[in-house]
Amino acid sequence: MGEDNKPLLIKRYASRRLYNTETSDYVTLDDIAGFIRSGREVQIIDLKSGDDLTRQYLLQIIAEHESRGENVLPVNVLNDLVRAYTTQATSMVPQFLQTSFDMLRESQEKVMESMGTGMAMPGLETMQAQQEAFMKAMTGGMPWPGSSAPVNEKAEAAPGEGEDLDDIKKQLAELQEKLSKLK
Secondary structure (H helix, E strand, O other), X not given: OOOOOOOEEEEEOOOOOEEEOOOOEXXXXXXXXXXXXXXXXXXXXXXXXXXXXXXXXXXXHHHHHHHOXXXXXXXXXXXXXXXXXXXXXXXXXXXXXXXXXXXXXXXXXXXXXXXHHOOOOOOHHHHHHHHHHHHHHHXXXXXXXXXXXXXXXXXXXXXXXXXXXXXXXXXXXXXXXXXXXXX
């Protein structure tokens, strides 16, 4: 496995200092956030117990960004996340979030490719329609908080975008099938 493919190992000492094992120096949460923004995966391990603390530190990085006014997560999304921890939806939420971010990443890659080839960049409305279609599929047609379209309303595709919507519908059907198997 290549050096860039394996996670950067960060060890937390008893003093709570974070140690980068590749560069043999201490790092801060901002440094770790920088590694992640540059595309590097990190793993943070407690030196004494061996516990994986990665999730805890990633949540701390997000909380610090949010508290500084760098709001990425709308309040209604935060409310939904809190509710998910207290309902049976908890089992579906991680897969839903992962799939949503995968779709976002793919959309961003398509936008960058379009910009590189000089083609027209897909509109925000198209991405929003894709997101709403995904939300409808994941919730079984129930309205999702913050959704701008009624449940029975079909999103109209812009000229030349029907193929993208067909691909999305296929992906949604596959996700529904996977969710059915999980139940």
